[in-house]
Amino acid sequence: MSRVPPKWPPVEVEHPAPHPDAPEQGTKLGPHYAHCFGCGDETEGGLHLQTECGHDATIIAQFHVTDAHQGAPGLAHGGLLACAFDEALGSTVGQLLRKPAVTGKLETDFLRPVPVGSTLHIAGKLDGVAGRKVYASADGRLDAPDGPIALRARALFVIVDFSHFTEHGTADPRDVHPDRDINP
Numbered sequence: 001m002s003r004v005p006p007k008w009p010p011v012e013v014e015h016p017a018p019h020p021d022a023p024e025q026g027t028k029l030g031p032h033y034a035h036c037f038g039c040g041d042e043t044e045g046g047l048h049l050q051t052e053c054g055h056d057a058t059i060i061a062q063f064h065v066t067d068a069h070q071g072a073p074g075l076a077h078g079g080l081l082a083c084a085f086d087e088a089l090g091s092t093v094g095q096l097l098r099k100p101a102v103t104g105k106l107e108t109d110f111l112r113p114v115p116v117g118s119t120l121h122i123a124g125k126l127d128g129v130a131g132r133k134v135y136a137s138a139d140g141r142l143d144a145p146d147g148p149i150a151l152r153a154r155a156l157f158v159i160v161d162f163s164h165f166t167e168h169g170t171a172d173p174r175d176v177h178p179d180r181d182i183n184p
């Protein structure tokens, strides 16, 4: 089976600089929402992704794989790994562009099994913007920032108005103000 990916990004894009308010390199980023399955600290069975701002406009996320994340005995479930990338890529878009966005498309290449007990080091970056479409990608390395690549993912995020979260979800409209026009 060919593993040659299609052209990425699939359309002509611009390469925006990170927003002036994007966090500086080394900044630890807490959960954007305590009940988020990907990063929340009040979700018992969640992924508890821990993210920080890396160098060269990257967002680095660490996912510690536990027994709660198994698919096959001793191995991480692929869907949960894809979820970790969704979260890491969403954080990359939100933190670097400071605009609310949702996942439109997520593609994941699973290159190596990810054992329980390992830590996946995910490095996300922006690949370009075309109107409301934001293209981002990430590599996930096993047990070290320079470990072997276990997964690769590419995603399209679509910039939305904050009302996306109040009309379709239960976000509080009072949370909207000019300094916090990002995902709730």
Ligand SMILES: CCCCCCCCCCCC(=O)SCCNC(=O)CCNC(=O)[C@H](O)C(C)(C)COP(=O)(O)OP(=O)(O)OC[C@H]1O[C@@H](n2cnc3c(N)ncnc32)[C@H](O)[C@@H]1OP(=O)(O)O
Residues within 6 Å of the ligand: 032, 038, 086, 087, 088, 089, 090, 091, 094, 095, 098, 101, 102, 103, 104, 105, 131, 132, 133, 156, 158, 160, 182, 183
């Ligand atoms: C600090 C903060 C941290 C924040 C940290 C946040 C971390 C959160 C991480 C988790 C993120 C999630 O999981 S978000 C949850 C999962 N995702 C969702 O629930 C999204 C559900 N889908 C939708 O709501 C909608 O389909 C939208 C918003 C994606 C798009 O609808 P729309 O607003 O009507 O716009 P629409 O015209 O359809 O699409 C806009 C453009 O994108 C293109 N487009 C849309 N979807 C696709 C697609 N699958 N594949 C190709 N292209 C697509 C369209 O062709 C169009 O291109 P063109 O005509 O302009 O060329």
